[in-house]
Amino acid sequence: xxxxxxxxxxxxxxxxxxxxxxxxxxxxxxxxxxxxxxxxxxxxxxxxxxxxxxxxxxxxxxxxxxxxxxxxxxxxxxxxxxxxxxxxxxxxxxxxxxxxxxxxxxxxxxxxxxxxxxxxxxxxxxxxxxxxxxxxxxxxxxxxxxxxxxxxxxxxxxxxxxxxxxxxxxxxxxxxxxxxxxxxxxxxxxxxxxxxxxxxxxxxxxxxxxxxxxxxxxxxxxxxxxxxxxxxxxxxxxxxxxxxxxxxxxxxxxxxxxxxxxxxxxxxxxxxxxxxxxxxxxxxxxxxxxxxxxxxxxxxxxxxxxxxxxxxxxxxxxxxxxxxxxxxxxxxxxxxxxxxxxxxxxxxxxxxxxxxxxxxxxxxxxxxxxxxxxxx
Amino acid sequence: xxxxxxxxxxxxxxxxxxxxxxxxxxxxxxxxxxxxxxxxxxxxxxxxxxxxxxxxxxxxxxxxxxxxxxxxxxxxxxxxxxxxxxxxxxxxxxxxxxxxxxxxxxxxxxxxxxxxxxxxxxxxxxxxxxxxxxxxxxxxxxxxxxxxxxxxxxxxxxxxxxxxxxxxxxxxxxxxxxxxxxxxxxxxxxxxxxxxxxxxxxxxxxxxxxxxxxxxxxxxxxxxxxxxxxxxxxxxxxxxxxxxxxxxxxxxxxxxxxxxxxxxxxxxxxxxxxxxxxxxxxxxxxxxxxx
Numbered sequence: 306x307x308x309x310x311x312x313x314x315x316x317x318x319x320x321x322x323x324x325x326x327x328x329x330x331x332x333x334x335x336x337x338x339x340x341x342x343x344x345x346x347x348x349x350x351x352x353x354x355x356x357x358x359x360x361x362x363x364x365x366x367x368x369x370x371x372x373x374x375x376x377x378x379x380x381x382x383x384x385x386x387x388x389x390x391x392x393x394x395x396x397x398x399x400x401x402x403x404x405x406x407x408x409x410x411x412x413x414x415x416x417x418x419x420x421x422x423x424x425x426x427x428x429x430x431x432x433x434x435x436x437x438x439x440x441x442x443x444x445x446x447x448x449x450x451x452x453x454x455x456x457x458x459x460x461x462x463x464x465x466x467x468x469x470x471x472x473x474x475x476x477x478x479x480x481x482x483x484x485x486x487x488x489x490x491x492x493x494x495x496x497x498x499x500x501x502x503x504x505x506x507x508x509x510x511x512x513x514x515x516x517x518x519x520x521x522x523x524x525x526x527x528x529x530x531x532x533x534x535x536x537x538x539x540x541x542x543x544x545x546x547x548x549x550x551x552x553x554x555x556x557x558x559x560x561x562x563x564x565x566x567x568x569x570x571x572x573x574x575x576x577x578x579x580x581x582x583x584x585x586x587x588x589x590x591x592x593x594x595x596x597x598x599x600x601x602x603x604x605x606x607x608x609x610x611x612x613x614x615x616x617x618x619x620x621x622x623x624x625x626x627x628x629x630x631x632x633x634x635x636x637x638x639x640x641x642x643x644x645x646x647x648x649x650x651x652x653x654x655x656x657x658x659x660x661x662x663x664x665x666x667x668x669x670x671x672x673x674x675x676x677x678x679x680x681x
Numbered sequence: 682x683x684x685x686x687x688x689x690x691x692x693x694x695x696x697x698x699x700x701x702x703x704x705x706x707x708x709x710x711x712x713x714x715x716x717x718x719x720x721x722x723x724x725x726x727x728x729x730x731x732x733x734x735x736x737x738x739x740x741x742x743x744x745x746x747x748x749x750x751x752x753x754x755x756x757x758x759x760x761x762x763x764x765x766x767x768x769x770x771x772x773x774x775x776x777x778x779x780x781x782x783x784x785x786x787x788x789x790x791x792x793x794x795x796x797x798x799x800x801x802x803x804x805x806x807x808x809x810x811x812x813x814x815x816x817x818x819x820x821x822x823x824x825x826x827x828x829x830x831x832x833x834x835x836x837x838x839x840x841x842x843x844x845x846x847x848x849x850x851x852x853x854x855x856x857x858x859x860x861x862x863x864x865x866x867x868x869x870x871x872x873x874x875x876x877x878x879x880x881x882x883x884x885x886x887x888x889x890x891x892x893x894x895x896x897x898x899x900x901x902x903x904x905x906x907x908x909x910x911x912x913x914x915x916x917x918x919x920x921x922x923x924x925x926x927x928x929x930x931x932x933x934x935x936x937x938x939x940x941x942x943x944x945x946x947x948x949x950x951x952x953x954x955x956x957x958x959x960x961x962x963x964x965x966x967x968x969x970x971x972x
Contacts, residue, residue, distance in 0.1 A: 339897070342797035472942065499942055505892040505901055508691035509936030509944070512684045529799045529893060536891070540819050541687065542810065561801050561893055 329365060329623055331356075331372040331613065332391035333400040334411070335606075339379030340503050343528050343557045344403040344602045348425055349374050350595050351606025352400060355644060358590075365614050366623065372400070381407045385414065392418045397625050399423070400609050403602060405431060405475040412439050421629040423609040425602060427550075428478035432654040438629045440612065440655040442605035444574040446479045448656065449550060452677060453523070453572045454486030456663065457548050463521035467496035467514045467545070469534065470525040479525045479550065495519050504530055507537040515543055524549040524569075528600075532561035539565040546570065554666050555600040566666045570674075573662045575601040575608075578671040583639055583646045604646070611644035612637070648679065686816045688933045694822035696929020697829030701884040702906035703913065703921035704833060705877035710915055711853040712873040715765055716777045719784035720881065721903020726787055727752040727885035728802055728894040729795050741803055749882040757878030761871055784899070791896040799898075804890035825887045832883055833922055836876065840918065849873065905932075908948050912955050914965020923964055927951075 333352055336345030356370045364370060375391060377384035384407035391399060392414060398421050402408055405428030412431065415422040416438045424431075424439065429446040432439060457463050466487055470480040476499070484494055496517035498510050511534065514522055522545050524534060531553050538547065547553065547569040554571040573579075577588040577599055587607060591599045615637045617623055636650040650658045663675040702724055709715040717723070731748035739747060764783060768776040806824030810817045840846035851859040852869035860866050884902075892898045905928055913924025928948050935947035961967045 338792055338797040343799070346798060501942075501945070503897075503901075505898070506691075506695055506932070506936075508695075509688060509933045510941060512688050512937055513941075516684050529895070532799075532801075532893065533891070540808065540810075540821065542817065557798070561799060563801060 328369045328371045329397050329613075329617075330394070331370060331398055331400055331610070332375070332394065332396035333372050333606075334375045334377050334384055334387045334391055334407075335401040336379040336403050336407070337374065337376035339377075340527060340529065341377075341379035341404050343555075343600070344425065345377070345379070345401075347600050347602035348401060348403050348606035348609075350591065351599065351603040351608075352610055354591055354594055354603075355607045355610035358644070359610065359614055365617050366621070368623065370610070370613075377402050377404075377407050379404060379407075381410045385410045388414050392420060395625075396420065397623060398613050398628060400606070401425065403605070404473075405478065406473055408439075409474055412436050415439070419626055421625070421632065423612055425605045425609075426475070428474045429482055430474070430478060432656050436655070437633075440629075440632060440651060441657050442608050442612070443551075443601065443657070444659075444661065445656050446482050448658075449572055449574060449661070450479055450482035451486050452661070453548065453550065454483050454490055454492070456570075456572065457487065457521050457523065458490040458492045461521045461546055461548065463492055463519070463546075465493050465495045465517070465519045465521075467498070467517050467519040467522045468494055468525070469496075469498040469500060469510060469514065469522065471502050471527055471530060472499040473502050475527070476525055483523060483525070500526060500530065500534075502527060502530070505533060507534045508541070510534065511537045511541045511543060514538070514545075515541055519545050521545055522547050524553050526552060528552055528555055528557050529561065531555075531558045532566070535562040535565040535569060548572075551575070551601045554664050554671060556598050556671070557600055559666055559669055559671070563669070567668060568666065570663065570665045572677075573601065573664045573671075574659065575604045576662055576664055576671055576673065577601070577604060578664065578673055579647075579662055580673055580676070581647060583643055587646060608645060608649075611642060611646075615642045615645060618642075650679070684937070687818065688937055689930055690818050690822050690826070692930035692933035693926055694825040694829075694929070695888075695933070696909075696926035697826050697833075698884050698888045698925075699902070699905045699909045699929055700833060700922045700925025701829055701880045701887075702902060703909040703925045704836065704918050705880045706906060706910040707915055707918055707921045708873045708877050712849070712870045713761075713765060713769065714773050714776075715769075716773065716780070717877075718777060718780040718903070718907075719787060719899075720906060721899030721901070722784045722787040723752075723756050723878070723881040723899070724885045724888065724902050725894075725896065725899035726756065726791065727882040728889040729791050730755075731886070732800060732802065732894055733795070741805075745805070745886060748886070749879060752882035752885075753875050753878040755878075756881060757875040758871070760878075761874040765874075784903070788896045788899070795896070797896060799893040799895040802889040802894045805886060806890075821891070828883070828887060832880065833918075836880075837918065845872075905929075905948070908952050910962075912948075912952055912962060914962025916966060917962070917964050920962050920964035924962070927963075 335348045360369045375387040384402050388411040399415050403425035405426035408424045408426035421438050470476040549571045551573045559566045616632045620631050637645045660679045661677045662673045664671045727748045730751045731744040734744035734747045768779045806821045809820045848864045849869045852866040856866045909924035909928045910921045914920025936944040
């Protein structure tokens with residue numbers, strides 16, 4: 306009797322240990338401090354929320370998900386070191402970083418290790434380098450900027466445009482595509498202003514915009530700097546309509562810029578204000594858990610985990626080596642996997658095709674003005 | 682022309698804040714040979730103290746008072762007693778390094794206990810424009826400029842026109858003789874630390890609505906104020922004022938008329954030129970210490 310009990314206890318311990326060992330390990334490297342803290346914190350919280358949901362429903366193929374978070378301090382050098390450390394632990398999939406500059410320096414490491422990397426960067430060049438392991442969670446600039454330029458030219462009827470951008474990989478990438486597209490459409494760039502990441506004082510830059518007297522201003526900065534320039538544009542009385550991307554009209558920007566954000570417009574690949582039921586439900590769950598309204602980075606982190614789930618279930622096994630091959634060309638439908646929120650298709654380069662939105666800030670709130678359909 | 686006028690006014694407003702912080706640099710150097718490399722973080726912290734008070738339910742005016750008082754206790758009294766006094770015995774360099782460590786500690790503490798993200802901060806100056814000489818000028822710039830000038834003006838009056846100010850000057854110029862003639866040197870030194878804490882709290886109140894409350898916002902300010910103090914003359918309060926205003930205007934004009942990409946380099950180049958041709962600073966005096 307005693308020996309049977311002992312055997313039973315031993316068996317239970319072994320089973321528990323193997324269940325623990327079977328957890329699918331994900332590694333996240335994100336901007337948890339520094340200039341990108343808003344980006345990274347939203348991304349991380351989105352990941353945690355998705356993992357909590359998936360595990361509560363029994364995990365992926367019966368195995369729980371586990372994630373480790375590391376802070377890149379918004380610094381590409383630190384990001385590279387953190388990704389190397391994360392890869393040494395042999396994760397199933399690498400999540401992050403969010404900043405394009407950090408993605409650029411870490412992507413070769415993940416590719417060399419043969420680990421798929423699902424990241425938040427939007428610089429056009431990221432998926433154009435032939436990396437077979439890199440996947441986006443949002444539009445690359447080569448997909449979004451032509452839509453932005455077309456809107457400035459066709460809808461805003463702007464013949465002259467001032468372009469202000471942040472001098473990093475993200476800003477330069479967006480600026481190059483939008484300037485080229487504006488030129489092709491026949492809108493003239495009358496001011497082309499580069500600014501620094503972390504810049505606090507925009508008086509001189511806005512002075513130059515004011516002097517150029519454009520029909521529209523295209524603002525392409527990170528969130529905090531967007532808030533500062535919006536305040537300065539208002540302070541100096543610039544009345545030309547403002548157009549940007551998600552970083553101009555995000556929740557954090559609206560919170561920081563206050564009234565100055567009103568009237569700003571942006572093309573948004575992902576927004577928590579989208580008129581999509583699944584996104585509304587996500588927003589509610591996120592706000593309830595973290596006590597604040599997430600921005601698009603929260604959505605990106607959440608989607609990254611559901612990309613892992615859908616791809617793994619498609620394969621029917623947990624195979625890090627085949628993960629990237631399976632995700633290439635895969636279409637995930639929200640009707641089959643609600644966590645993916647909107648139907649999405651991944652190209653052979655890791656780019657995505659999904660519907661997007663044109664948003665305006667009205668009285669401190671994002672209002673979706675147009676829904677742009679999925680291309681294919 | 683309107684653009685130039687606006688740039689100069691905005692530059693003067695930012696420069697006035699640099700001046701407040703730079704004056705603190707010179708005060709501490711004069712009275713206790715403290716080079717405070719945490720001065721930028723000293724500007725960052727009061728805004729968070731005020732925000733914490735507001736989160737606890739205090740109205741803005743009360744949060745300002747509490748923030749200034751707490752700053753004077755933490756960044757004035759505690760800074761002197763717990764860091765400067767014990768480290769001073771080991772020389773200027775260990776103390777300077779200790780202030781660098783303090784800067785890192787303050788940033789990390791704010792990140793840990795508050796947030797790594799930026800927070801909005803209310804402005805005590807109303808937004809909007811007023812017309813001066815036919816030019817439209819931002820009320821916020823004017824308000825910041827006026828408040829900073831008032832603060833520095835009052836400090837100069839205190840130092841030059843009152844008995845207390847004369848005692849502080851005596852304590853700075855020759856502590857030994859000052860002690861012999863009955864000046865309470867230690868108390869005078871403590872007073873300069875409290876004045877510095879008040880100035881940085883005021884600078885924090887004025888700059889944070891523009892820069893946003895963030896743990897790292899002191900880095901730029903500390904560096905600009907340090908350059909301003911050296912350019913103006915590290916051993917003269919009036920030098921720090923001129924240096925601050927000059928750097929503020931120069932930075933704005935450089936961004937507008939030289940290059941936005943190289944704007945940060947222009948004050949540095951100016952600093953090098955000043956050091957090469959007038960090492961004591963524009964208004965500084967060689968080999969002399971006075972407040």
